[in-house]
Amino acid sequence: MRRVVIIGGGAIGSAIAYFLTRSPEGERFEVTVVERDFSYRQASSALSASSIRQQFSTAINIRMSLYGIDFFRNLGETLRVDDDVPDIGLVEPGYLYLASQAGVDVLRENHAMQKAHAVDVALLTPDELKARFPWISTEGIELASLGLSGEGWYDGYSLLQAFRRKAVSQGVHYVQAHATGLRRDGRVLTGVRLDSGDTLDADVVVNAAGAWAAKVAQWAGIELPVRGRRRSVFSFSCPETLPGCPLVIDTSGIWLRPEGRQFICGFAPSEEQDADDAPLEVEYEAFDSFIWPSLAERVPAFEAIRMTGAWAGYYEMNVFDHNAILGLHPDCDNLYFANGFSGHGLQQCPAAGRGVAELIRFGEYRSLDLSPVSFERILENRPLVEKNVI
Ligand SMILES: Cc1cc2nc3c(=O)[nH]c(=O)nc-3n(C[C@H](O)[C@H](O)[C@H](O)COP(=O)(O)OP(=O)(O)OC[C@H]3O[C@@H](n4cnc5c(N)ncnc54)[C@H](O)[C@@H]3O)c2cc1C
Known part of the structure; x- marks a missing residue:
């Protein structure tokens, strides 16, 4: 069973954890989410305006939010845990x-x-x-x-908690700890170091550290423009x-x-x-x-x-082009990025969570092709210009 360690337990990290563990069929994963603050005092997911729109200028952002609204409308059933039916209070006045x-x-x-x-x-x-x-x-x-x-709009904190509760019910383990570094063997990461002095062994690492994601990338020698x-x-x-x-x-x-x-x-x-x-x-x-x-x-x-x-x-x-950065960087074989959402990450967390989970499981996108927001565009200096950034 591959061990996946996700750094950051906000809406993005929790959505990835949920999608990775939701299917009883196929490859199983042992998923650990490292989150330094379970009260989420500084997490963007808890401080957000928590709104969703389809009025973007790029096809990829429109498609991600179309999936987002569909997911939110059905979230009560999808993320229900026994009798606990989450309600994020979605309303659609436009x-x-x-x-x-x-x-x-x-x-x-x-x-x-x-x-x-x-x-x-x-x-x-x-x-x-x-x-x-x-x-x-x-x-x-x-x-x-x-x-x-x-x-x-909806309640962002409830959304984060709904993903988290469902992920936990599917076997995901949340650890309250500060990730402080990565253990590396050539092109492959082998673990995540914690402030306790322990290291979590990992076959796959996901950077879902929100506004603090550039630091995690730096540990792997990668410049992330977030x-x-x-x-x-x-x-x-x-x-x-x-x-x-x-x-x-x-x-x-x-x-x-x-x-x-x-x-x-x-x-x-x-x-x-x-x-x-x-x-x-x-x-x-x-x-x-x-x-x-x-x-x-x-x-x-x-x-x-x-x-x-x-x-x-x-x-x-x-700061490169105000859009998400998803997937691998060519310098490292098993560090997945889910960063840089630039003010539209809550509505994109269902699409990003599903997409990154597919990349880890299958090595490719199976439902929605999110390759327009891969790292390559940054390395090739091809900004994806979104005109509707708020
Ligand atoms: C004022 C405001 C308004 C917004 N409005 C909207 C909106 O209307 N619609 C929309 O879609 N989006 C909106 N957003 C953006 C949205 O909130 C974010 O894109 C989204 O919440 C990002 O989720 P995340 O999980 O990546 O980040 P976060 O929720 O910040 O989660 C990252 C987590 O990583 C943890 N972490 C970081 N480093 C480490 C480490 N080294 N070790 C352990 N844990 C670590 C942090 O504690 C944090 O909990 C808004 C944001 C803000 C601030």
């Missing part, structure tokens, strides 16, 4: 992308790509937008794109309700969505201000100086909001 004149061509191009993959999405003129969402200001908007189904990039999320209350409010991506770059009876929102800092591994402290000043004024311009009812809380987490940003 994503609403707003475009000024400058963004119209890209929105139309993306729309054509999404339609070619049977995504349930519609373009709206400003009048149609206003008729559908009377609470929005259409000032400066030329065109909008609304997901009619298959897009929405950095922790801080993102702040603010929650706020508003005296008015906004009927049918989807996840809105404004032309300012700010996103917002309902969360229970409140709202949450966030923004992407400019590339120059986006430091690597900044401390996980909320950028409060951004709320007053930039976010609130922009929110109130787009939704006049937001002039009367009150901030009720905030948190910060890391995007595990692939």
Whole structure:
């Protein structure tokens, strides 16, 4: 039986563990997940905005999220453990992308790509937008794109726990420990060193260490272009309700969505201000100086909001091209990467988990070909450009 050690027990590591052990037929694996913090205080999977969309610009991201929504819709049954039926609270009010004149061509191009993959999405003129969402200001908007189904949000922490519980029920062993290095024999890794001084013997190692994945790669002498990039999320209350409010991506770059009876929102800092591994402290000043004024311009009812809380987490940003990096690196025969999801890893965890499990089991993808997000594109300097990164 091959021994698989997965470094990182977030949504990605737990999804891989689940898919590797779900089939009673074929090769069996002894799977150990090494996770340094079972409370997941800094894990992106627990600090995420936990949303899912089909409105990407590349075929591979669309296909991964189409599988993601299908998996989420059936998750209760798929990840049930005896009478424990997990509920991640999936709702599907859609994503609403707003475009000024400058963004119209890209929105139309993306729309054509999404339609070619049977995504349930519609373009709206400003009048149609206003008729559908009377609470929005259409000032400066030329065109909008609304997901009619298959897009929405859920609870990311529950998703992670559902994968983890199911994986454990299938025999996966979770160890609370800090991985500190790799044991290597030529092109092959033979073990994972722990802070306890022990080494876990391994035939296969998986790097699922999220924002900290570059360090794991370094132990194997591999440069992985993934950095922790801080993102702040603010929650706020508003005296008015906004009927049918989807996840809105404004032309300012700010996103917002309902969360229970409140709202949450966030923004992407400019590339120059986006430091690597900044401390996980909320950028409060951004709320007053930039976010609130922009929110109130787009939704006049937001002039009367009150901030009720905030948190910060890391995007595990692939600084090469903002997309996942999956599979082997040519310098090492048994270290699998599942990293760099750059803000869309929760929705991609079912597709990535299934794909990496297939690579380990069969040496190839059997269901969805994820080779467009392999390491080769980086080594050959062929970026996979995704225009819709939030
Ligand atoms: C604010 C925010 C909003 C987001 N919004 C969305 C969204 O709307 N939709 C979406 O799809 N995605 C979103 N994401 C991205 C998504 O949350 C991540 O892509 C996803 O959670 C990555 O999962 P992961 O398992 O790779 O990482 P993590 O959840 O961070 O798990 C990695 C784990 O590895 C462990 N670890 C690291 N190093 C070691 C080591 N040496 N030894 C042992 N353990 C180690 C860590 O403790 C951690 O628990 C968002 C992220 C943030 C921060």
